[in-house]
Amino acid sequence: MTPATSLFSPVETDLQILADNLKELVGNRHPILKAAAEHLFSAGGKRIRPAIVLLISRATMKDKDITLRHRRLAEITEMIHTASLVHDDVVDESDIRRGVSTVHSLFSNRIAILAGDFLFAQSSWYLANLDNLEVVKLLSEVIMDLADGEIQQGLHRFNSSISLETYLNKTYYKTASLIANSSKAAGLLSGVSQETAEHLYAYGRNLGLAFQIVDDILDFTSSSDTLGKPVGSDLKSGNLTAPVLFAFEEQPYLEVLVEREFAQSEDLDRAIELIKNSQGIKRARELAAYHASVAVEHLQDIPPSESRQALINMADYVLSRLY
Amino acid sequence: MTPATSLFSPVETDLQILADNLKELVGNRHPILKAAAEHLFSAGGKRIRPAIVLLISRATMKDKDITLRHRRLAEITEMIHTASLVHDDVVDESDIRRGVSTVHSLFSNRIAILAGDFLFAQSSWYLANLDNLEVVKLLSEVIMDLADGEIQQGLHRFNSSISLETYLNKTYYKTASLIANSSKAAGLLSGVSQETAEHLYAYGRNLGLAFQIVDDILDFTSSSDTLGKPVGSDLKSGNLTAPVLFAFEEQPYLEVLVEREFAQSEDLDRAIELIKNSQGIKRARELAAYHASVAVEHLQDIPPSESRQALINMADYVLSRLY
Numbered sequence: 001m002t003p004a005t006s007l008f009s010p011v012e013t014d015l016q017i018l019a020d021n022l023k024e025l026v027g028n029r030h031p032i033l034k035a036a037a038e039h040l041f042s043a044g045g046k047r048i049r050p051a052i053v054l055l056i057s058r059a060t061m062k063d064k065d066i067t068l069r070h071r072r073l074a075e076i077t078e079m080i081h082t083a084s085l086v087h088d089d090v091v092d093e094s095d096i097r098r099g100v101s102t103v104h105s106l107f108s109n110r111i112a113i114l115a116g117d118f119l120f121a122q123s124s125w126y127l128a129n130l131d132n133l134e135v136v137k138l139l140s141e142v143i144m145d146l147a148d149g150e151i152q153q154g155l156h157r158f159n160s161s162i163s164l165e166t167y168l169n170k171t172y173y174k175t176a177s178l179i180a181n182s183s184k185a186a187g188l189l190s191g192v193s194q195e196t197a198e199h200l201y202a203y204g205r206n207l208g209l210a211f212q213i214v215d216d217i218l219d220f221t222s223s224s225d226t227l228g229k230p231v232g233s234d235l236k237s238g239n240l241t242a243p244v245l246f247a248f249e250e251q252p253y254l255e256v257l258v259e260r261e262f263a264q265s266e267d268l269d270r271a272i273e274l275i276k277n278s279q280g281i282k283r284a285r286e287l288a289a290y291h292a293s294v295a296v297e298h299l300q301d302i303p304p305s306e307s308r309q310a311l312i313n314m315a316d317y318v319l320s321r322l323y
Numbered sequence: 324m325t326p327a328t329s330l331f332s333p334v335e336t337d338l339q340i341l342a343d344n345l346k347e348l349v350g351n352r353h354p355i356l357k358a359a360a361e362h363l364f365s366a367g368g369k370r371i372r373p374a375i376v377l378l379i380s381r382a383t384m385k386d387k388d389i390t391l392r393h394r395r396l397a398e399i400t401e402m403i404h405t406a407s408l409v410h411d412d413v414v415d416e417s418d419i420r421r422g423v424s425t426v427h428s429l430f431s432n433r434i435a436i437l438a439g440d441f442l443f444a445q446s447s448w449y450l451a452n453l454d455n456l457e458v459v460k461l462l463s464e465v466i467m468d469l470a471d472g473e474i475q476q477g478l479h480r481f482n483s484s485i486s487l488e489t490y491l492n493k494t495y496y497k498t499a500s501l502i503a504n505s506s507k508a509a510g511l512l513s514g515v516s517q518e519t520a521e522h523l524y525a526y527g528r529n530l531g532l533a534f535q536i537v538d539d540i541l542d543f544t545s546s547s548d549t550l551g552k553p554v555g556s557d558l559k560s561g562n563l564t565a566p567v568l569f570a571f572e573e574q575p576y577l578e579v580l581v582e583r584e585f586a587q588s589e590d591l592d593r594a595i596e597l598i599k600n601s602q603g604i605k606r607a608r609e610l611a612a613y614h615a616s617v618a619v620e621h622l623q624d625i626p627p628s629e630s631r632q633a634l635i636n637m638a639d640y641v642l643s644r645l646y
Contacts, residue, residue: 030471030474030478087436087440090432090433090436091432091433091436091437109413109414109432110413110414110477113410113413113414113436114414114470114473114474114477116440117410117439117443117469117470117473118467118470118471118474120440120443120466120470121463121466121467121469121470121471122467122470124447124463124466124467125460125463125464125466125467127463128456128459128460128463129460131456133451133454133456133459136451136456136459137448137451137452140444140447140448140450140451141448143443143444143447143448144441144444144445144447144448146440146444147437147440147441147443147444147445148353148441148444150437150440151353151437151441154433154437155353
């Protein structure tokens with residue numbers, strides 16, 4: 001068993017139900033999307049987002065079983081995430097994700113846009129039918145943040161003067177908002193206090209930031225086999241992440257390479273080398289560790305349980321991916 | 324003044340406010356989308372959907388002024404409609420709509436997908452903030468229907484054995500659902516009874532069907548100048564509409580031409596001729612007139628007012644586009 005799956009053991013059965021539901025939901029309704037759905041919901045994904053929702057649901061429901069609405073929320077979370085990946089891959093013209101061909105490259109732009117729209121539409125509908133206006137608002141905020149984040153990422157490509165704040169802001173929009181708001185929503189469905197709900201939001205927010213910063217580090221330190229895409233892919237596409245921003249402070253030449261968008265043949269390799277030879281990766285790791293520890297502090301309110309422990313371990317797991 | 328605008332006179336000022344709001348909403352937030360927004364919300368559109376919402380709002384509020392929520396609903400309606408057009412144009416690879424270049428052809432697929440996603444996201448968010456769960460459900464149903472309709476349209480391309488029922492079903496999903504559900508929602512925001520709300524739904528449903536059937540007839544009877552695209556565009560792309568389905572009953576050779584997807588050089592012109600020489604257009608017109616008259620019957624509940632009269636006239640206007 002991989003660390004990720006043993007981490008999820010309190011909700012392993014829940015995650016199996018979720019996987020089956022998701023495939024059925026999309027595939028059965030539209031044969032044309034069946035292949036895309038099979039592809040989307042089978043391969044690669046670690047299902048970290050629905051796992052967090054389910055763990056928070058169990059942790060906040062104490063001994064009682066979780067409700068159908070908790071399950072629906074977890075499904076909605078994964079649907080929104082998947083819809084946004086499918087459209088991002090078209091927009092970014094990515095052919096590979098997690099080592100697997102993307103929907104638009106395997107099928108067509110047409111199918112990818114339709115599948116994404118259908119998933120967004122489906123998730124709005126399930127969301128409305130949770131019959132909880134506060135939860136509807138939280139998750140519709142997420143859908144807006146995701147669109148916003150993708151637009152911001154496009155705007156700042158190859159812009160070497162962006163601040164760490166701008167990067168963190170974009171990272172919140174693209175990754176942490178979904179985890180933060182769905183964590184809070186899971187608590188609200190269990191009837192926790194507004195204060196506890198805010199702590200759950202802060203847990204998700206900080207865990208999401210740590211998670212994405214780690215992902216951004218792995219773009220440099222991992223092998224292309226593990227990544228399922230070439231090393232330095234983000235950098236190549238002009239997506240300037242924490243390790244790069246920290247490295248700028250030590251390596252002025254890195255800015256030159258970025259600003260000319262790696263126009264010369266050795267530019268990208270040179271840039272990766274400069275980043276690896278700087279304190280950028282170490283400092284990014286410290287930033288991730290900081291957010292992971294803040295995340296855990298926000299679980300103090302939650303009564304001890306196997307699921308709460310898994311949520312704490314999740315923070316370690318996120319960092320452990322770096323070793 | 325064109326018939327459409329004089330028809331809207333009770334809500335003319337409201338529509339001006341709406342147009343300004345929509346442009347600001349999208350354009351100001353994202354410079355990258357500013358040009359697309361300017362393009363989307365300036366050109367061509369007759370704003371029939373928000374006009375209906377505003378007219379129903381005024382008709383059901385009697386003498387009182389309409390609320391900010393009624394205005395928001397009208398804006399949401401136009402945003403959802405526009406988002407779906409932008410994505411449909413990418414999916415269908417249409418370069419021209421209403422005589423104006425489409426977003427993806429003018430900018431890029433990238434911008435078109437992002438702009439559509441942003442509009443859908445924005446509309447979900449405004450929707451949630453109307454603070455009315457029933458309205459949220461109605462409109463999220465619409466978003467699902469639109470995705471569904473586009474998928475169905477793709478599935479049935481060049482399929483000469485589709486029934487009139489399948490066509491009407493697809494037409495409901497792609498056009499009438501938005502008008503029907505937003506009409507009902509406008510009434511609900513005014514606090515009408517559940518029974519009146521159902522009548523408003525039926526008004527919108529039938530008006531929407533009539534509207535689309537007329538649009539489908541115009542694809543054959545109008546000039547390419549008026550259409551802003553070549554005559555027979557729907558047919559060419561395999562979208563088989565009411566005039567075609569009726570014509571099949573008289574012209575068996577039409578089926579041959581459709582089934583071979585107009586592979587030979589004269590096929591499309593030949594098919595258009597066969598349709599024009601059949602009762603197809605006349606019967607489609609009768610079908611549209613039927614739905615327009617059913618629409619008007621459902622306004623009996625609404626107290627007389629200038630806005631109610633405009634809603635009745637709308638049914639005539641829809642048909643008058645044929646002459």
